[in-house]
Amino acid sequence: SATIAPETQGSVIVHLFQWRWESVARECADVLGPNGYGAVQVSPPQEHVVLPSAEGAAYPWWQDYQAVSYKIDNTRRGTAADFAAMVETCRESGVKVYADAIVNHTTGPGRGTGSAGSSWQGDAYAYPAVPYTSRDFNDCRHDIADWNDPDEVWNCELLALRDLKTSRPNVRTEITDYLNGLIDLGVAGFRIDAAKHIPATDLQSIYAGLHDVPGYGGPPYVYQEVKEGGGPDSIKPWGYTPLGDVTDFRFHAAVGTAVRDGRLNGLLDAVDHDMAVAADEAVVFIDNHDTQRDDVSISYQGMGARHDLAQTFMLAQPYGTPKVMSSYYYTQRAQGPPSTGTKDGNPAGALTATTGCDNARWFCEHRNLNAMPTFPTAVGSTPAAPRTADGDARLAFDRGARGFAAFNATDTAWRMASPTNLPDGTYCDVANGPAACTSDSATAITVDEGQVTATLPANGTLAIHVDATPSAPS
């Protein structure tokens, strides 16, 4: 099987929310690899509940967040063979696969048959396919009432989801074995769903048993979902950073809202001073599948080009590991992916390089960002230095002498002239095209006597860096 160095590409993650495995594989080869993505976050691969009708939807997207067993065959996104083939193809394309891991809980109440045919009884706390029995669940069998009390946050139920007793060694072993099965297939990282609801000490022993990723020479990358609320440090994002990275929701709140409202000028200071954890401990996003539905500041749905600008800004600024959102159109919160209404959700072939990406189905936001994921790789941890502003909604900044980016969060064109520390020469605008261009390409941008001159359309962006320079014109 393929072996690639972990840092062959950058660290930028794209979340292909609800994409089928075969579609993810194609995207890795055709789009993600060539445009500099380092990783793809895929939807949860374990066996899940199957709900023909719930909360007004047929087969809601959130079936995936209710685990029935750790079998990965026959989820709504494909077979185990499809999954393995996807991991292989993505690795060969230089793109790591990160799986969303549902390990805090199993299902809600009720009973039924899971996607891979396993029976489950939420009412009896019984999941024979794992197997888990009632003693494997915490004794607090009601929803979390006091969100400031770690005992409740860790050991009571979130949304009535049966809460695994991770203080039990056999439960931790089941979880470690599940994650190791994925690692052995080449999965290189995990989003730990609801990590805040698992004691850090239990997660630490779960992680301690993880295999190295084949060919990577190290353990998987772990980023933990820890929403910041009240209570003591043990249930704050920084209570989990000793174990791995965390999702920093402050970034979404600050940057998403400000870009939506055309307030760019304070943002470089905000990401420098006002985030929850250190830059190299955070995964950041403008929106995710939850905020799109429950805490909207900005998303592609309704914001289009302004949302693209926000995600481009995230890739240009220095804080955190950026996670790009790529989502789908919906009219109802629980609605599954396009072409839904069947058990499989999005049937084979529903999404290809040439069909399926439009404003009525999959948005494919990431494709609008072109080769922008090459930017953070090129500039590294070089700080941002503001160079030009025009009002509050137009901003240009350098990343040392390695990159320059400009943003026009207005509805009119901006004729920009800005100083930059980039060496004089010609560059390829990676926000608007591929990293490879020629000096007569439309995206070729010249720095002359320390100055960039360009016109940014309404909601336009521009980004150039030292690793994307033109080859000779053909």
Ligand code: LAG
């Ligand atoms: C997460 N991160 O910590 C996920 O990002 C989030 O999407 C998950 O909720 C949540 N934690 C649990 O993994 C989603 C939906 C919920 C859904 C839940 C389980 O946002 O709406 O709950 O997944 O499928 C649904 C119903 C609830 C019901 C529950 C159990 O909406 O009313 O209590 O199922 O039956």
Ligand code: CA
């Ligand atoms: Ca828990």
